[in-house]
Amino acid sequence: MSHQPVTAQAFEEAAEAPVVGQASRRTKVEGSAFKWLLIGCIGLSFALLATLLIDVAADGVSRLSLDFITKYGSTVADNAGVRAALLGTLWLMAVCAAFIIPVGVATAIYLEEYADETRWYNRAIEVNIQNLAAVPSIVYGILGLAFLVRGPFGMGSIILAGGLTLGLLVLPVVIIAGREAIRAVPPSIREGSMALGATQWQTIWRQVLPAAIPGISTGVILSLSRAIGETAPLIMVGAATFVAFDPALQSAFTALPIMIFDWISRPSNAVNDYASLAAGAIIVLMVLLLGMNAIAIWLRNRFEQKW
């Protein structure tokens, strides 16, 4: 309220003005400018992604056929397929999942439910898991090479070594996602269970874990979809580029990203169009990856618990 004397003119103006005044012109401009800036940022990332996808699709779609999926590699581009690479990738994912699910979930349970955070070693574990999530993938490749392929385990360049290396790479992400899912289960559920005479283990196994499974599986799938595209660690552990047999746990292997890398780096010409082979393999990889992400989204929406 103004304490200035009210002149007749001012009174009329006040009577005409609406109760809620309009925003100043400047505020309006600022507001919409900011909105358009944000839209622009989103648009840019979408445009880049779309260009990439369209370009790859245009190059590779001609290669897509049942033959492309079922045939082994070949130096004759028109005879080449991704069978060995696709099977190799699926094997790697299976090994990786078999490793990260039990180890990651167990670690997450320990850190959330048992670890006494006042102990220095528990805090050290926690900080280091976060650090490990940021370590470049090539470093994990060197680790895999030194410890799994050679060194103490001496497995050689086999699928098991490749899958475990990818597992080590994404393990920190699985642990972090698992901890978040476990932490999202409200303490009142644990209290309710303990108050009925359940032990801590029964409470975790029968109440906390089932309630956390949607979150944990989402984390696992998203980790696998990161692992599926990793190339550098696989090169380090000695993935082959040409495999003309169906790989098994203890065999040499190749994988889709390796195959793509190999095809891309070959000179293409009219006779052997490796570039379109690479684009076709990228489409296969993208389908796998988007499929996994779709499952993760579906899981999250279907089973997410609202507390």
Place this chain on the structure above:
Amino acid sequence: MTDPHRQQEDDRSPERSVPRGPAETSLDVGSATLEGKRSRPAKAREPIFELSGVEVAYSGKVAVRDIGFDVAMKEITALIGPSGCGKSTLLRCLNRMNDLVPGATVAGTINYHGQDLYGSTVDPVEVRKRIGMVFQKPNPFPKSIYDNIAFGPRVLGMKGDMDEIVERALRRGALWDEVKDRLKTNAFGMSGGQQQRLCIARTLATDPDVILMDEPCSALDPISTGKIEDLMLELRERYSIVIVTHNMQQAARVSDMTAFFTVQLEEDGHRTGRMVEFDETQTIFTNPNDERTEAYVTGKVG
């Protein structure tokens, strides 16, 4: 009912009745109570809990001290008092739920059927099997109504037909008629009042000796509250109940005995909870000994 303690009931000598204090005469007024809702013959009371000199601290900071009273079998004992007076803290000691809080320590003695609840050989899990608890906010498990009830009997390895156990618990929890056609649906689809009665029924399913209730109606509307109070009066026939409540009318309506707690400013500046008075509920509300009790129950403070 295979509870060994309950079978001993008749063998126990009635010599340790609840200390009554100077208001003993109030018994002669008859058992007609404030609301006329209860009528219980005066009988020798057997203590189920005997507390003396209880002091609870969190990481060395004392939350409540000098607590001493007895909880009698098959009675409803109410703990009332202003916020921060330590009544919930004390309640959580009675089934050793406070063990789950890092840094919580309990001094003094809490005897349960004459046995030291905090004795070195006592397993807290065993304690909680016998002493159930209902929380302030309904906390059903994210499972079906059936599985919510069956969880306790399953982890305890109770023998018998699970369908029967579930039905009996739901009937005792006054919920059976409302949910019998949707036992397999998720418990989160129930109303708040139903959820709380489910939590009570879940506790009953394991056939406990005592039920501790921590402000069980504070998140509920008056109608649901009324249902739960009726249920408590029914349950008193079989179980001993200790209830913490902010609602003084509730304490007056349902309880037999009432302990009044208050917050006291200590010399070192800390606030700790103390017990002011423990007596028959009727006495606490009509003729309290301590002026702090009177001020609180008449609404002059708090």
